[in-house]
Amino acid sequence: RKEVEQDPGPFNVPEGATVAFNCTYSNSASQSFFWYRQDCRKEPKLLMSVYSSGNEDGRFTAQLNRASQYISLLIRDSKLSDSATYLCVVIESPMNSGYSTLTFGKGTMLLVSP
Amino acid sequence: EAGVTQSPTHLIKTRGQQATLRCSPISGHTSVYWYQQALGLGLQFLLWYDEGEERNRGNFPPRFSGRQFPNYSSELNVNALELEDSALYLCASSFGHLQETQYFGPGTRLLVL
Numbered sequence: 001r002k003e004v005e006q007d008p009g010p011f012n013v014p015e016g017a018t019v020a021f022n023c024t025y026s027n028s029a030s031q032s033f034f035w036y037r038q039d040c041r042k043e044p045k046l047l048m049s050v051y052s053s054g055n056e057d058g059r060f061t062a063q064l065n066r067a068s069q070y071i072s073l074l075i076r077d078s079k080l081s082d083s084a085t086y087l088c089v090v091i092e093s094p095m096n097s098g099y100s101t102l103t104f105g106k107g108t109m110l111l112v113s114p
Numbered sequence: 115e116a117g118v119t120q121s122p123t124h125l126i127k128t129r130g131q132q133a134t135l136r137c138s139p140i141s142g143h144t145s146v147y148w149y150q151q152a153l154g155l156g157l158q159f160l161l162w163y164d165e166g167e168e169r170n171r172g173n174f175p176p177r178f179s180g181r182q183f184p185n186y187s188s189e190l191n192v193n194a195l196e197l198e199d200s201a202l203y204l205c206a207s208s209f210g211h212l213q214e215t216q217y218f219g220p221g222t223r224l225l226v227l
Contacts, residue, residue, distance in 0.1 A: 034215070043204055043218035044157070087157065101170065104149075106156030 003027060004090050006105035013112055017078045021108045023088030024070040032091040033071045035062055037084045038107065044087055047073075078112045085109045116141065118219035120205050126225045127195050135190040135222045139207030145169075146188040147208070147216060148180060152201035160203075163188055164210050195226045 005024045013019045025033075033050035048055060050071045054063040061074040071090075075082055085107040092101055119138045127133050139146050148160040159172040163182035177193040186207075192199055202223050206216035 043220050045218065046215050049215075102147075102159055102162075104157035104159070 004088060004103045004105040006086075006088055006108045008106060008108060010109040010111050013078050013110070015078055015080060015112055015114055017112075018074065018076045019078055019110060020072055020074045021086055021110075022070050022072050023090075023105050023108075024068075025090045025103075026069070027090075027092050028066075028069065030069075030090045030092040033062075033064055034089040034091075035060075035071075035073050036087040036089060036104075038087055039084045044104075047086070075110070078110075080112050080114065083110055083112045118205055118207050118217055120203075120219040120222050122222060123220065124223045124225070126227065128227050129195055129197060131195050131226075133192045133195060133199075133224055135192075135203050135205075135224070136187065137190070137205030137207075137219060138187045139205075140217055142209070143207035143217075144186055144210040145208045145214070146182055146186065147206040148188070148190045149204040149206065150174075150201045151204055151221075152198070157204070161190065192224075197226050200224060200226045 003026050011019055035047040036044040037047045038044040048057050048062050050062040050064050052064055059076045063072045087107045088105040090103050118140055121136045145164040147162050150158045150160055160174055161180050162170040166182050180190040182188045202221045204218050204221045206218045208214040208216045
C-alpha cells in the first residue's frame with residue numbers, strides 16, 4: 001500500500017471555480033503535513049502547512065482529517081496562475097524510532113482555463 | 115537573500131560513469147535534503163544531511179551517496195550510472211529539523227545515455 005496517495009488528475013476547471021484535492025496517508029503516526037506547489041519544470045515551493053485545526057490563506061484552505069487519514073486543499077475563485085501540480089507532504093516520526101521520514105505524494109495536476 | 119543553488123543545471127553522462135551534483139543551502143540552514151524526481155514517479159527522498167552527518171536515507175542503492183561539508187553545502191554522488199537514473203535531482207534546505215519548511219533549489223537534470 002502506498003504511503004501517500006494523490007489523484008494525479010488533471011483537474012480541469014474554469015476560472016473562478018472552486019476545486020478541492022485530497023491526499024491520503026497510511027501511517028497514523030504521521031505528524032506534520034504540508035502542501036507544496038510545483039510549476040512545470042520548476043522546483044516545488046511551499047504553499048502552506050496543514051494544522052490540526054485547519055488553516056486558511058486567502059483563497060486557499062487546508063484541512064486535516066486524522067480519523068480518515070487525509071489532508072485536503074481547497075482553492076476558491078481559481079485563477080489561471082493556479083495551474084500547477086500540487087504535492088502533499090507527510091512527515092512521520094514513529095514512536096521510539098529515533099528518526100523521522102518525509103514522504104511526498106506524486107502530486108495532483110490542476111489546469112485552470114479561461 | 116540567495117536561495118538554494120544547485121550545479122550543474124544539466125548533466126549528460128553515459129552508463130557506468132559517475133555523476134557529482136552540488137548544492138548550496140540558504141544561509142543559516144544546516145540541513146540539506148536530496149530528492150530524485152523521475153517521470154511518473156514523483157519526488158523520491160534520497161538523503162538527508164544535518165550538521166555534516168547523514169540523518170536518514172531513502173530506499174536507494176548504495177551507489178547513491180553524498181556528503182555535507184563544514185559550510186553546509188552538499189554533494190550527491192551517483193556511481194555506476196544506469197539509464198533509469200535519468201531524472202531531475204532536487205536539493206532542499208531547512209533549519210535542521212525535518213518538520214521545518216524545506217526550500218528547494220532549481221534542480222539538476224541528469225540524463226544518462
